[in-house]
Amino acid sequence: MKKVLFAIGLIASCAGFAWAGGLESLELFVSTVKTGRAEFTQVVSAPPKDGQSPRVKTSSGTFEFSRPNRFKFIYIKPFAQSIVADGQTLWLFDVDLNQATARKQTQVLGSTPAALIAAAPDLKALQADFTLANAPNKDGLQWVAATPKSKDGQLDTVRVGFKTTGKTAELAALEILDSFGQRSLLTFSKVEVNPSLAPESFQFKPPAGTDVIRQ
Numbered sequence: 640m641k642k643v644l645f646a647i648g649l650i651a652s653c654a655g656f657a658w659a660g661g662l663e664s665l666e667l668f669v670s671t672v673k674t675g676r677a678e679f680t681q682v683v684s685a686p687p688k689d690g691q692s693p694r695v696k697t698s699s700g701t702f703e704f705s706r707p708n709r710f711k712f713i714y715i716k717p718f719a720q721s722i723v724a725d726g727q728t729l730w731l732f733d734v735d736l737n738q739a740t741a742r743k744q745t746q747v748l749g750s751t752p753a754a755l756i757a758a759a760p761d762l763k764a765l766q767a768d769f770t771l772a773n774a775p776n777k778d779g780l781q782w783v784a785a786t787p788k789s790k791d792g793q794l795d796t797v798r799v800g801f802k803t804t805g806k807t808a809e810l811a812a813l814e815i816l817d818s819f820g821q822r823s824l825l826t827f828s829k830v831e832v833n834p835s836l837a838p839e840s841f842q843f844k845p846p847a848g849t850d851v852i853r854q
Contacts, residue, residue, distance in 0.1 A: 661773040661783035664756050664801035666762045668808035674705045674836045675757075677809065677827040679712075686820040702819045702827065704757035708744060709841040723843040724753070730843040740846045752815055756787055774798055780811050793817045807832060830852075 679702050685694040693843035698717060704710035714824045729747055749760050749810040759765045768789070774782035780800035787794050800812035809830050815823040845851050 651811050660772060660776070660781040660803060661801075664781045664803045664808040665765075665771070665783045665799065667803065667806070668801055668810065669759060669765070670704075671807060672832055674703075674833050676703045676831040676834050676836070677810065678703070678829045679825050681823060681825045682824045683786065684824075688824060689812075701838070703836060705836050705838070705841060706757065707760040708748070708758045709838070710753060710757035711841055711843075721843070724748070724758070725841045725843060726838075728843075730845075732843065732845070732849075736850075737846075737848065738850045739843075740854065742854045751794070752813055755797060756810055757798055757838050769797075778812075781808075787798060793819065838840075 643848050647769070660740065678699070679701045683696045683698075687693045698714055698715070700714040701714060702712050704823065706800045708724060710722075710724050712722040714722075721730070721732040721734075723730040723732070725742055729744050730739055730744045731742075744758075745827075748754050751758075754768065755765060765771065765785070769787055771787040772784045772786075774784040779802070781803055782798050782800045782823070784796045785799065787797075795816045797816075798812075798814040799810070800814070802809045802811045807851060809828055809832060812827065813825040815824075815825075
């Protein structure tokens with residue numbers, strides 16, 4: 640999610656033409672993909688300390704969304720956790736701790752990766768919270784870089800990769816870099832575009848005995 644430096648001359652012109660699809664893919668994705676379902680793998684890399692190798696953690700699960708403002712990440716491995724947004728409340732549930740945290744979505748979703756891929760109703764809404772720019776094509780995907788306009792959070796930059804076919808842009812990857820140098824890469828597979836998802840599938844009810852914290 641660093642700013643891209645262009646080469647000079649003909650190579651730059653050709654590259655610039657190739658990169659033009661990033662923002663177009665994002666706009667196509669937001670405007671035409673109203674619901675989605677996929678499996679994901681997340682790899683989090685922390686910066687090395689004291690000459691040691693970078694620390695890497697891998698997790699996996701499922702992801703669903705219904706635009707605007709409804710989504711859920713269900714982490715299955717290595718630990719069971721859920722992040723569920725029902726349109727009003729964002730729930731974080733840790734199965735092992737038997738603890739659920741509830742926050743108002745309006746207070747937490749604005750300049751977040753979730754807004755980019757699931758919550759925002761249109762491109763204009765994203766541009767209110769992010770500075771958007773084309774990024775180089777990589778790994779067969781078209782990328783867009785998003786930098787939060789608010790400097791209050793810990794998020795540095797987000798890159799979103801799309802696989803575009805015809806009139807459909809399919810979410811393929813999400814790369815997040817925070818202000819501490821930690822990098823998180825989510826890759827999506829078995830993607831379903833515009834499946835039928837019932838609104839109640841995004842409701843979260845804490846299991847009996849759960850410690851509920853409201854913020």
